[in-house]
Amino acid sequence: MEKFTVLNGIVAPLDRANVDTDAIIPKQFLKSIKRSGFGPNLFDAWRYQGVGEPGMDNTKRALNPDFVLNQPRYKGASILLARKNFGCGSSREHAPWALADYGFRAVIAPSFADIFYNNCFKNGFLPIVISELRVDHLFNEVNAFPGYKLTIDLERQLVISADGSTQIAFEVDAHRKHCLLNGFDDIGLSLQQADKIRAFEALRRIEQPWLFG
Amino acid sequence: MPQTLYDKLWASHVVHSEDDGTALLYIDRHLVHEVTSPQAFEGLRLAGRKPWRVDSIVATADHNTPTTDWNEGIKDPISRLQVETLDANMREYGAKAYFPFLDKRQGIVHVIGPEQGATLPGMTVVCGDSHTSTHGAFACLAHGIGTSEVEHVLATQCLVQKKMHNMLVAVEGPIARGVSAKDLALAVISQIGTAGGTGCAVEFAGSSIRSLSMEGRMTLCNMAIEAGARAGMVAVDEITIAYLKGRPFAPTGESWNRAVAYWRTLVSEAGAHFDRVVRLDARELKPQVTWGTSPEMVVAVDARVPDPDKEKDAGRREGMERALVYMGLKPNMRIEDIRLDKVFIGSCTNSRIEDLRAAAAVVRGKRVAPGIRLAMVVPGSGLVKAQAEKEGLDRVFRESGFEWREPGCSMCLAMNADRLEPGERCASTSNRNFEGRQGAGGRTHLVSPEMAAGAAIAGHFVDVRTWR
Numbered sequence: 001m002e003k004f005t006v007l008n009g010i011v012a013p014l015d016r017a018n019v020d021t022d023a024i025i026p027k028q029f030l031k032s033i034k035r036s037g038f039g040p041n042l043f044d045a046w047r048y049q050g051v052g053e054p055g056m057d058n059t060k061r062a063l064n065p066d067f068v069l070n071q072p073r074y075k076g077a078s079i080l081l082a083r084k085n086f087g088c089g090s091s092r093e094h095a096p097w098a099l100a101d102y103g104f105r106a107v108i109a110p111s112f113a114d115i116f117y118n119n120c121f122k123n124g125f126l127p128i129v130i131s132e133l134r135v136d137h138l139f140n141e142v143n144a145f146p147g148y149k150l151t152i153d154l155e156r157q158l159v160i161s162a163d164g165s166t167q168i169a170f171e172v173d174a175h176r177k178h179c180l181l182n183g184f185d186d187i188g189l190s191l192q193q194a195d196k197i198r199a200f201e202a203l204r205r206i207e208q209p210w211l212f213g
Numbered sequence: 214m215p216q217t218l219y220d221k222l223w224a225s226h227v228v229h230s231e232d233d234g235t236a237l238l239y240i241d242r243h244l245v246h247e248v249t250s251p252q253a254f255e256g257l258r259l260a261g262r263k264p265w266r267v268d269s270i271v272a273t274a275d276h277n278t279p280t281t282d283w284n285e286g287i288k289d290p291i292s293r294l295q296v297e298t299l300d301a302n303m304r305e306y307g308a309k310a311y312f313p314f315l316d317k318r319q320g321i322v323h324v325i326g327p328e329q330g331a332t333l334p335g336m337t338v339v340c341g342d343s344h345t346s347t348h349g350a351f352a353c354l355a356h357g358i359g360t361s362e363v364e365h366v367l368a369t370q371c372l373v374q375k376k377m378h379n380m381l382v383a384v385e386g387p388i389a390r391g392v393s394a395k396d397l398a399l400a401v402i403s404q405i406g407t408a409g410g411t412g413c414a415v416e417f418a419g420s421s422i423r424s425l426s427m428e429g430r431m432t433l434c435n436m437a438i439e440a441g442a443r444a445g446m447v448a449v450d451e452i453t454i455a456y457l458k459g460r461p462f463a464p465t466g467e468s469w470n471r472a473v474a475y476w477r478t479l480v481s482e483a484g485a486h487f488d489r490v491v492r493l494d495a496r497e498l499k500p501q502v503t504w505g506t507s508p509e510m511v512v513a514v515d516a517r518v519p520d521p522d523k524e525k526d527a528g529r530r531e532g533m534e535r536a537l538v539y540m541g542l543k544p545n546m547r548i549e550d551i552r553l554d555k556v557f558i559g560s561c562t563n564s565r566i567e568d569l570r571a572a573a574a575v576v577r578g579k580r581v582a583p584g585i586r587l588a589m590v591v592p593g594s595g596l597v598k599a600q601a602e603k604e605g606l607d608r609v610f611r612e613s614g615f616e617w618r619e620p621g622c623s624m625c626l627a628m629n630a631d632r633l634e635p636g637e638r639c640a641s642t643s644n645r646n647f648e649g650r651q652g653a654g655g656r657t658h659l660v661s662p663e664m665a666a667g668a669a670i671a672g673h674f675v676d677v678r679t680w681r
Contacts, residue, residue: 085441
């Protein structure tokens, strides 16, 4: 997994609540058996005119000029600013894959749906929860200043504005932070407990044999 | 300290705990389908790892499978490759059971798990699918996971987890005729919102819940995720035990007796602490219809489409306005005046035999309205389909003008050929009314099977409590 330490990048605002994973990456693109290549279809139904299908040449499709990511000022954005309950709906990890494949490394919102939030951390992608008031403030800033950038310092757990005037602290689970900072994937760490897993399993086999075989 | 059902399920599966509360949680049952597993098996292969315990795996192909012309196979080559990839992974690694495309026991993963007795009380059950919450009806800790976690469970038989909060949804009183578990689920979401259960494991309890069949409880737990809760659950009682007896993978003989004795302990103890409690009175419950693009945008069938002008919160008002534009509805119109183009009865929420019986009872001897372009019934599994056919329900539906299809996820998420065209309006027994969920530009109204059946006959929504 790619490490996440300090990120400095352009912020793109997506001003609607309850953005669901069907909107982030529509179902027709889930037929892929790969982990990559979802970026061109991120927010497909909002981003393009007409219905997208797998295999289309997306560079030839007409864009929806009103969609925020199509505005030149947000080109190259790596931080998505969003509203509450971002990522609700299905468990598809294709949602954080699509966001990351597009070029985002972090999303800031007042709240996230549980499964999406969890999936982000498995992909070197940082979801940051800050208060609704702070999010409002950031939306105002982003809208007011073209090229608005933020720095995200995971070690210090801070979101910092370019001039340093705004510093917002955020919470992150210690285990997840450790994995992100070092680029560790969970499986390797969990397998360090293999003996404990085997012992637990052996006991369970005796106590509840109907769960096995 | 008295424990909740969730406390017990959690404590009985912790293998290892870190100081910050992060735990390794042992997984008993791993349900696998074709959409969220290929990258996990590939990751396993690339890392040179093997599945920890293949006898925990029960797999099927359900999302991509067609619901017509099974003799012609899967026509869409991308869908076919995904299903064939699962076939290949099952051949390479094995499983306790695999019900591939065309198997008579194939079906929606959340229908076949309980049907086979592969979902048992006290288990942890995971699947790369958010509606895994369904299995909580059996007093399991069951929830959806992402593909990285699918790989993690394959490799380690565990998940890295932190304990969720305990939430109780207590529902008391008799549920009226024409009102179902689906309406109860939508009413709960209406009350707490789609993020109301975020961070929580929800236990559904109270006399109304105890009166529900296992299938009703599955419908309710299935929709827990639409209230933001990864896991929903119901305590074990005689109804749970009676359902499981004799299922193919349920224990037998002395093992059954031992299991039942343990299962009876899977209830919340008196005085156990819940971080949040929500109470509902089932006597006030009416059939529900969603009008917007989120399951929380829902009202009773005898109500009107809400007026955004009456909403004080600017963010919510904007969301309502956007939803009404997408749905092509006007504020203050009667729900019963909404006319439909299509009707879909199916999905992991409402495709079990009782759902089909309830819908068939409404349509029996009547005809689908001329304005309805397509009314379809998609049974949840091959066994549900066979049972329905044994009872003659297929004939009831066909004679009414419904199409009787092969099992699968179908138009709940429209990954196969079954979908809404842009602008089409559908009464659907599924679980999500998000923009484009049933097809780009499609408009979904979530309802119960009886409500969908009534809408098919009338051509618009009707109150099935009084409509004949």
